Every structure is written in C-alpha cells, then in structure tokens.
Amino acid sequence: MASDAFSNCHPATNAVFFAGAIGFTVVLQHPLYIAASCVAGATYYLLLKGRRGMGMVLGLIPVFAVLSLVNPLFNTYGQRVLFTVWGNPYTLEALCYGMAIAGMFAAMMLWFGCYSAVLTSDKFICLFGRLIPAISLLLVMVLRMIPNLQRRARQILGARAAIGKGISGAAGTKEKVAGGMRVLSALTDWALEGGIVTGDSMRSRGYGSGKRTSFRLYRMTVQDWALMAAFAALAAATILAGGTEAAYTPTLSIAAPGWGLAAYGLYLLLPSMLHGKETLQWFISISKI
C-alpha cells in the first residue's frame, strides 16, 4: 500500500479528493455517471488492495442485484408495468431506478474502501491535530489502547484458563457470558489503574502547560498543489457542464451527457493514473539498469 503514489500525497489532497468523489457519488443519479464512478472506484480499489480486493468487488455484485430487484417492490411509480407483486405493480422505471440506487450504493462502498486504505488514522490526525488538539490526542490514545486492551483481555483469559477457570468452546452460553463479564471487570480495573498512571505521568511532564506542537510527516509539494488545482477545475467542470439530470419515475428522462462526463471520469481516475504513472516510471528505471 505504501507504493501507491496518491497515498504518499499530502493528507489534505487526499481528503479533498475523497470529499469530492464521495459527494458526487452520493448525489449524481445519472446512469453513466454512476457507471463511471463504479468503474473508477473499482479500478482504484483493486490497485490499492491487489488481488485481495477482488473479494469485495465481486461481493458487491450480488448486493447490487438484490438491491435493484427489491427496490421496485417499494417504489410503485412508473408506467410500463412488467408484472404485479402482491397487488402492486412492478414497473420497468422503478427497476431502472433500483439499479441506479444499487449502483450508487456499490460505488459508495468502493470509494469508502479506498478512503479507509488511503486516509489512515495518522493522516487524519495530521489534518486535524492543530485544529482540535484535545480530541486528536484522545483519538490517538484510543487507537493505541484498543489493540493493547484486546491483548490484555487475552492474557486474562489465558490466566483464568491456567487456574482451571477457562472457557472452552463447548461451554454453555451462560458460562461464556458469566466468564466474559469477569474478564471485563478485571480488564476495567487494569485499564483504569493504568490510565491514572498515564494521566499523572502526562501531567508531571507538563501536559497542558503550554501550546502543543505537532509532528508532521507530510509537506505540500508542487505535485499536491497541481493535483488540488486539477481536482478543483474538474469538479467545477462537472458541475458547470450539466447533463447530470436524470429522473426515473414516473417516466424515464435522462439527459444526454456532455463533456461533463469526461471531466467527471478524469477526476475519479486521477489517483489511479498517478499510480499507473509511478509504476511505469519504476519499470522504465528498472529496464535502464
């Protein structure tokens, strides 16, 4: 994942891109725009995750099918009735609308998948560390403590097993719950005592006595500014070019797409193109050796 070019950009660039991509995906319901978002989202997701990403992309296909087929059951508007279900018409228009909604849902899931992979917690904190220092610190501590406490919980479970109080897989629900609650109680004590020590230690080292500085790993480069400018220009082009209107019910009316679609596609594909460019450069530099 570290080899992805867009992931190495400044967090602000990443955040701007995802705000635009997810925002457009949630709102635009023109079929071609949805298709563009799905394709671009899947491309970038697969570039990020490699072969492991296939499961998620393929898993979205049945979700798409179910959502498309179920939606017309609840949306009975439309003129061309295909058949009736429980006395309600199942219309072609509603089916098309259902497919659009399902496509939007799939695209949204893909983009959120990319978002989770690119905008990791350290980047989030880099973005908001100065704006909301206390909450960022809280978040950092929580993110560190979650695996820590899980490890401690397993230690407690192991210790209990060693004195013959272990819970085997065959144990009944009651035993599992009662045992779990004891572990929870022990874990709470351990974590709270540890927390007090941490808090006192922080205070004696001067937490809250001055303005906090923050560590930053990222710097806005020329490439970041160029990307930001490209995102802004392409987003503006998408909005201004029009041709995004599409209504499904009661009658299908879908606007003819113009060059706005090209701008939208380019916007969504920029991270993938950046990835492709870096890979190409890598292979060229290898072949020179």
Add this chain to the structure above:
Amino acid sequence: MRRSKAVSLLIFLAAIPATLWLGMRLEGRWYYLTCTLVIIETMLPFFLAFETRKPQARELVLLAVMCALAVASRVVVLIPNFKPTTAIIMLTGIALGPEAGFMTGAIGAFASNFFFGQGPWTPWQMMAYGFGGFLAGIVFHGKKRPKPVLLAVYGFFMILLVVGPLLDCCTLFTTGSRLTWRFAATVFSLGFFYNLKHALACAVTMLLAGKPLLEKLERLVKKYGMMDARKER
C-alpha cells in the same frame, strides 16, 4: 467558554435550519447528504465544548480508556455478535456525566471504524452511540446508583427504540430509491432482530457487570476528584 456557546447556538439556530432548507429545495437524492450534514452539525457543539474546555490529562486518559474498553470488549465474551460496547458507553455516561458519555460513544465509534472500515455509516454510528451515552448520563448521572435491573431494562429499550433505529436510518437512506412508509417499515423490521440481539447483550452486560463497573468508576472519581474540576471552575 462563551465563544463556544455562541458558536453552538449559531449552529443550532442557523446552520442546521439552513441545511434542511437547502436539502428540501434541491431535487433528487440529497436527503442522505442533508441528514448526514445535520448529524455532523449536531455533534459539533459537543466536540467544540470539549475542546474549548481544555480537558486535564487525567480526564483525557480516563475517557480514552473507556472508549478503548468499549471497543475492545467485543473480544471478551466468546459469543459472536455479543457486544457489551453500548452498555459500557452508557455506564460511562452514568458515572462520569452526559458529556463524557457522548464523547465515549462518538469517539469510540469513530476509532473502531479505523479497524473495521469507515463508511457511510460512520457519522450515524457516532451519533447513535454518542447519544446513547449522553441520554444515559442525563437520566442517571449524579443520582443514587440505579439497580442493575433498572439499568438492564433501560439499556434494553434504549437500544431497541433509539440507538438501533438510528443506526437503521443509515441503511434506509442509502439503499432506498423512494422513501415510503412501507420501505421504512421493512428496513426497521429487518433491523429489529439485529437490534434485539444487540439490546439483549446490553441488558445482560448491565445486569452482570453494571454494578462492578459503576463502582470502579465512582471510586476513581471520588479518589482522584476527577470530573469535578470543571464544576469548581
């Protein structure tokens, strides 16, 4: 202090109505975006108040511990889908106050999504869990310690009627083509069984671990005088 209150008032009186007004005027599927924006705007005053109050180190760590405990507690009971998370958030609200309950729920949900994947559900989860902790604090904080049975009943119905449906709203807004009563009824009734499981887990946790956990937190507050500092200020 005063500035954050002014900003909160501005958000409630201007930003939220403006968002709703704009959302209603636009055609198409703006309702998911509108609702999500309103949810984020509703949460902002809480975060702002927390931030401007400059919390002490002990308080920060205590909250972090409770958030992490709420998230990590899912490995404790070896039954899949048995999550004591909400119960812990509510207990934090009861012992440490509504604001602490809100922060534990909201930050806990946000942090856990860094492990399980952020999605369109993130703001809704933050709101639902934060609100659960906040309400528990409003109802029980500062009073005589409630009986575990009462806590269990409260937790059960709170999840079934408030927290669970709030989480289902996200499904409703992201998967439906047209918001109809029938579709809403279907989504909520499908979610009902999941919420029932969730509510039962919460009730059982409250019943078995409610008293010890509350005792531990109350002892901490009493011994170290935590969370009182801001009352004196």
